[in-house]
Every structure is written in structure tokens, then in C-alpha cells.
Amino acid sequence: MSFAFSRSVLKRIPMPSKIAMPAVSNGPRKVKRHRAKKQNPEPTTPLGVLLNHEIPEICKEHNLTLEQVSNPLNKVLNNTDLRAKYNRVVESVRILKYSSNGEGLALLPHPEIPDGKQIAVVPFAMPEDIVTVRVFMTKDTHVDADLLKIENPSPLRKQDLIRCQYFGACSGCQYQPIEYDDQLNFKRQTIINAYRYFAPRLTSMGRLPEVGATVASPLKYGYRTKLTPHYQFSRHQDPSVRPNFGFGSKGRPSWRDVPKRDYPGEVMDIEDCIIGTDIVRQGLRNERAQLEKLVESGQVKHKGATVLLREDTRRNREELKGSTAEDGTLSIVEQNGMFKTCVTDNNAIVSEYVNGLRFDFVANEFFQNNNSILPKVLDYVKSNLALDESGDNYLVDAYCGSGLFSISCASSVRKSLGVEISAHSIKFAKRNVELNDIHNCEFIEGKAEKLFEKIDFPKDKTSVILDPPRKGCDEVFMKQLAEFYPKRIVYVSCNVHSQARDVEYFLTETEKGKDYKVESIIGFDFFPQTHHVEGVAVLSRATY
Ligand SMILES: C[S@@+](CC[C@H](N)C(=O)[O-])C[C@H]1O[C@@H](n2cnc3c(N)ncnc32)[C@H](O)[C@@H]1O
Missing domain, CATH: 3.40.50.150 (Vaccinia Virus protein VP39)
Incomplete structure (x- = not known):
């Protein structure tokens, strides 16, 4: 069996530091109070854009002050009953617009103040959808919510355009149900x-x-020459069973029947990613099968890793090295007289051709x-x-x-x-x-x-x-x-x-x-x- 996967491809994820033992105390047990972390994102990141521009803009458009949409976060975090009141299902929510991150933004009625509002971020919802959502996280300025049901779809929503079985739970794509011109x-x-x-x-x-x-x-699909799936063993998991191998998931939506995920909120198990090029998709299948074998035979000793899948294009078939199928043969795709493999070694030298010019570079650069x-x-x-x-x-x-x-x-x-x-x-x-x-x-x-x-x-x-x-x-x-x-x-x-x-x-x-x-x-x-x-x-x- 090849060890190439575990030796060359894997980037180790540091083990958590030792867990400190609680100090012995004779006094009454203190109730631990949760304190909200201050959000101070870099202004040009999606969260920075949301907090500094998109939320104030929605407030302005709806004659609301920022105070009217903010949440008493420390109170919510430290009161179970209040948290249950905030983390709720809300029906008939109209999605107002997209965030810069391709997530739906909406105004919800406030759970405490009769004429108050909350701003909700709802992944996979699109402008003009009427939806049912479940709020699962309260923040100072807004709430995060999962899309549970599309009650009345936006005129732009075309569900039959969705081509990936994981769409709606995988964090990779946001726009599959939208005609391409509308995406543009x-x-x-x-x-x-x-x-x-x-x-x-x-x-x-x-x-x-x-x-x-x-x-x-x-x-429109099959274009990505690089993908980086990952895996991580959870503490509760049987170490002889392959962990999920794929990409991060988004929330716990239930609006689509997405294949079961054993570890919600973490890595999704992805068999195929259709935005990848043919050879990168083949690489994903190969490396998943390899991981399975290595785990079964107890050869994976670390907690998790990210795997690089990078297309390499050559004129000469003999120069190729890369991901192998289960029978040990090198996976190759031939296209327009060129040969392509999927490289998994971060330090390998790969080639791409653009307008007939050749570009070599290190696979993870x-x-x-x-x-x-x-x-x-x-x-x-x-x-x-x-x-x-x-x-x-x-x-x-x-x-x-x-x-x-x-x-x-x-x-x-x-x-x-x-x-x-x-x-x-x-x-x-x-x-x-x-x-x-x-x-x-x-x-x-x-x-x-x-x-x-x-x-x-x-x-x-x-x-x-x-x-x-x-x-x-x-x-x-x-x-x-x-x-x-x-x-x-x-x-x-x-x-x-x-x-x-x-x-x-x-x-x-x-x-x-x-x-x-x-x-x-x-x-x-x-x-x-x-x-x-x-x-x-x-x-x-x-x-x-
Ligand atoms: C978006 S890439 C563009 C690369 C190149 N133009 C191309 O199209 O292949 C940005 C590049 O900037 C480099 N970079 C990051 N910070 C830099 C800095 N302060 N000065 C010079 N280069 C930097 C990165 O290493 C990366 O290669």
C-alpha cells in the first residue's frame, strides 16, 4: 500500500493543549457567567461589510436605529429561558437582499419587544424568497438562522438548476438555483x-x-483546478472508521434533503465536487478511498488534515505523477492532446498552459x-x-x-x-x-x-x-x-x-x-x- 497520502500530503493539525484540572476549592461553586466576545472584524471581510455597511443600510431603509435591532447578548447568553425564546422558529420571513457573502438578509420580529426587529443572516435563502427559519445564534447586531422551508420561492429561484446533491449544506456554493445571467x-x-x-x-x-x-x-461547472478537502477525527468517533472527508458545512438547514451528515457544523462527507475539473474530481475520489484504507489499517495517527488537490497539465504523459486509483494506477485525463493528473503533494511542481504559454509553480503556491x-x-x-x-x-x-x-x-x-x-x-x-x-x-x-x-x-x-x-x-x-x-x-x-x-x-x-x-x-x-x-x-x- 502506498504511504504517499499520509506522508506528503497531510498538513498536521496541532493537537489541543492539555486540559487544565480545576483548582480545588472549599467555597460555594461559582456560577460561570458567559461574556459576549466583542466582534471587531477587518472592515473589508464579509463580516466587516455586514456589520459596518449592510446592517446599518437595512436599518436606514426601514427607519430603524441600530439600537432597535441590537440584542442584549450578555443577558441571552446567561439565561436559558431567554435563550430558548431567542433561538426559535420564525415563519413567513421575506428575504430582503443578499449579503456580500451570498447569504439572505431579513428582518425578523423581535422575540421580546413587540414592535422591535432583528436582522437575520440566512444562508441559501435568496432575495424575495418567503421562508421559515430557525434562529440558532444571537449576536449583538444580528442573528444567524437556518433555512428550514421555502414557503414561497423568489421568482429567481429555479430549484431544478441545482446540480450538486450537497448544495444547501456544503459551504462552498451559494448560487446554484439561479440562472447564470442572474448570478452575473x-x-x-x-x-x-x-x-x-x-x-x-x-x-x-x-x-x-x-x-x-x-x-x-x-x-460554469468543472472549472476549479484546485480543491482542498479536509477531515478531522472527532473525540467520540471510532478511530478505525474513515471520518467525513470533504468541505465545511453551513448550519443545519432542512429545506433540502441533503445526504446525512454525522457531524453537523463540521466537515461534510463529499464524494464528488462538480465545480472541480474532471481530474480534480477524480483526485477527490481517489484520496477519499485511500483515506478509508489507511484508517481501516490504523495508519492514520493524527487528528485531521487538509489535502491539496491540484490539476497538473503536461504535453508529455511520462512526466506525470499524482493521485492514484484504488488499483494503484495513476489517474490521467487526456484533453485536447494534453495530459492531466491531480497532484496531492504540496511541494510538487505543476504546470498550467494559458494562451499556449507554460506556467510552472509549486502546487500549494x-x-x-x-x-x-x-x-x-x-x-x-x-x-x-x-x-x-x-x-x-x-x-x-x-x-x-x-x-x-x-x-x-x-x-x-x-x-x-x-x-x-x-x-x-x-x-x-x-x-x-x-x-x-x-x-x-x-x-x-x-x-x-x-x-x-x-x-x-x-x-x-x-x-x-x-x-x-x-x-x-x-x-x-x-x-x-x-x-x-x-x-x-x-x-x-x-x-x-x-x-x-x-x-x-x-x-x-x-x-x-x-x-x-x-x-x-x-x-x-x-x-x-x-x-x-x-x-x-x-x-x-x-x-x-
Ligand atoms: C492574488 S495573488 C496574484 C498573483 C499573480 N498576479 C497571478 O495572477 O498569478 C497575490 C500575490 O501577492 C503576493 N503577496 C502578498 N502580499 C504581498 C506583498 N506585501 N508584496 C508583494 N507580494 C505580495 C502573494 O504571495 C500572491 O502571490
Whole structure:
């Protein structure tokens, strides 16, 4: 039997520290009082958006003050009768809108105050649904509720579009029952909201263009080149039985007959994930079967792990290594003359092809997860860099990863400079220029602002691509970018909220940023069936 699974793939989850024994005491037993934890999320996370923008907005729309919708949390936590009153079933609830996280938001009657209200977050409910919910968690500002029944569906709800048996309990997808065009519209609305919330000055000054229609993904299912299922042994579980292997679950909804979960609220047992590519889906099946064998034979000694499933594409079949089927044969999918395996080793080197260019990278490092949409994104980014046809152009690629943008634009520029914090990614960016026989791209390792120490490109001929992680850019970087004064900036982002915040800061808070105009804002649907949207904002300098 192969040990590859347990040795190379698994990331150990730390064991809980020893449980402290209670101190011996002779006095009367103290009643333990529960104290609510203060919620102070990062403002551009889904919870930050909910607390700072979505809840106040609902209050405003319904003439409610924040006090009128807040809950006496410490009282509820310490009084069982009161908790039972708050954790209740509520019928005939109209869902008002989606949160930025693709969850339904609603107003419930207050359980104590006759004309009071509570704001409820209801996963899997959609705007205009009339539903029955069960409140299971009270927070200061809102309550969390499970969707129990759809009494009257929203006109946008098409239940027969749901293709996954786990939809409605798995935390991965939110939009399966919605026609694809409507999904794209919801994502556009997310971007519009993000700029209203995080770029209020630009919005009120009329300095933002209309957000464009979200660009569709060619593949609506079967697109994800990376999945990371996990498992965890619970304390009460027979250690010789395979634990659930899959993804996190959401609440305990009962509106759909989803296959039984033994450990609600934890990991769901998922046999197949249909948003994965064919080979990644095969990898999921293989690794699940492997885990079963290893557990049965007592070879899994740790409490849980996350398993990487990453597509690897090669021209040459002999180069492939990866997940094997139960009979020990390597799983391979052949597609358009290329061969694909599913790699499970975090440190393996994998390849992807985009527009005929080859990109190698370390399996657990960042690479875009939807290969099918990349040609459209690259076309759009390239056409918005305002590159001169003579080729007298320079490109800065900040947060460059393994060089996707620099290398894809190399034939249209004289020189490019990429910067990236991950040493691994930089190593592979350098290797990728060699693999593609490119000679005008340079890469440096370090924080994004490091590039300003190095750069000697003429500002009037330089365009900048920004593609930071979810938290966005920091102010130091934005200030230096404004000082550098490039002719054009294309800002790609997987979090449109931090993007909107950065664009507002750049245009309103930096001296030279005031000379820029936001030319366009548009979404790309990298993750169909989910609430995620990738935003691309184009900024141009007034004169160059
Ligand atoms: C969304 S990825 C984009 C990668 C690349 N543009 C691509 O499309 O493949 C963001 C990248 O920023 C890098 N990163 C994170 N913080 C950084 C920082 N402060 N300075 C430079 N790079 C950073 C991450 O390692 C990651 O590779």
C-alpha cells in the first residue's frame, strides 16, 4: 500500500493543549457567567461589510436605529429561558437582499419587544424568497438562522438548476438555483455595493463609471483546478472508521434533503465536487478511498488534515505523477492532446498552459483557479494597459506570483518588472520566462513597495498591474505608486471591497492620485455558482 497520502500530503493539525484540572476549592461553586466576545472584524471581510455597511443600510431603509435591532447578548447568553425564546422558529420571513457573502438578509420580529426587529443572516435563502427559519445564534447586531422551508420561492429561484446533491449544506456554493445571467447580475451588484460602501467620496463626487456587466466564465461547472478537502477525527468517533472527508458545512438547514451528515457544523462527507475539473474530481475520489484504507489499517495517527488537490497539465504523459486509483494506477485525463493528473503533494511542481504559454509553480503556491476564464481576463487587462503599438512600453507587475501577467504581456512591452513576496513564486516566475523563451521580464522578491527602489522606467510609458491578496494594498504602497505616477493602472482584485477602499484612497488621499480618473470597473466570474467575484478597475492619468 502506498504511504504517499499520509506522508506528503497531510498538513498536521496541532493537537489541543492539555486540559487544565480545576483548582480545588472549599467555597460555594461559582456560577460561570458567559461574556459576549466583542466582534471587531477587518472592515473589508464579509463580516466587516455586514456589520459596518449592510446592517446599518437595512436599518436606514426601514427607519430603524441600530439600537432597535441590537440584542442584549450578555443577558441571552446567561439565561436559558431567554435563550430558548431567542433561538426559535420564525415563519413567513421575506428575504430582503443578499449579503456580500451570498447569504439572505431579513428582518425578523423581535422575540421580546413587540414592535422591535432583528436582522437575520440566512444562508441559501435568496432575495424575495418567503421562508421559515430557525434562529440558532444571537449576536449583538444580528442573528444567524437556518433555512428550514421555502414557503414561497423568489421568482429567481429555479430549484431544478441545482446540480450538486450537497448544495444547501456544503459551504462552498451559494448560487446554484439561479440562472447564470442572474448570478452575473448579483455579482455586479456586489461590486456596485462595494464602491458605495468603500469609495463614498468618489461615489458622491460622481467620479466612478457605471460598473460593467460581469464577464462570464466559459465553464460554469468543472472549472476549479484546485480543491482542498479536509477531515478531522472527532473525540467520540471510532478511530478505525474513515471520518467525513470533504468541505465545511453551513448550519443545519432542512429545506433540502441533503445526504446525512454525522457531524453537523463540521466537515461534510463529499464524494464528488462538480465545480472541480474532471481530474480534480477524480483526485477527490481517489484520496477519499485511500483515506478509508489507511484508517481501516490504523495508519492514520493524527487528528485531521487538509489535502491539496491540484490539476497538473503536461504535453508529455511520462512526466506525470499524482493521485492514484484504488488499483494503484495513476489517474490521467487526456484533453485536447494534453495530459492531466491531480497532484496531492504540496511541494510538487505543476504546470498550467494559458494562451499556449507554460506556467510552472509549486502546487500549494498561488495560481488562478479557473483556467477557462484566463484568456478573457488577460485580453481585457492587456487591452486596458494602453500599450503603444510601436512596442515602446514598460510594465510593472505588482504582486506578480509566478509571472502570469508579465509573461502574458511580454510580447507587447520593451521591459517589465514584477515584484512578489513569495520566494518560491519568484523562483518560478524566473523559470517561466526561460520556459517560454522570454528575455524582457525581470522579477524581484520582496514587499510590493520594494519595486519603487529599483524602478527606472519612464513614467509616461509605464503601465502598472496590481493583483494583491484579499486584504488589498497598503497605504505605503499606494502613496509610492502615486509618486511614481504611471500612465495607467489596472487593478485586479479577488476582494472588491478592499479594491474600492484602495481606489478611493489613491484618488482622494494621495497628492498625485488626484490626477487620475477611474476609466472602468468590471467583474470577472472566476467562481461560478459561488458568491465570489474578481474585480478589475482601470485607472488612467489625465495627461501623459
Ligand atoms: C492574488 S495573488 C496574484 C498573483 C499573480 N498576479 C497571478 O495572477 O498569478 C497575490 C500575490 O501577492 C503576493 N503577496 C502578498 N502580499 C504581498 C506583498 N506585501 N508584496 C508583494 N507580494 C505580495 C502573494 O504571495 C500572491 O502571490
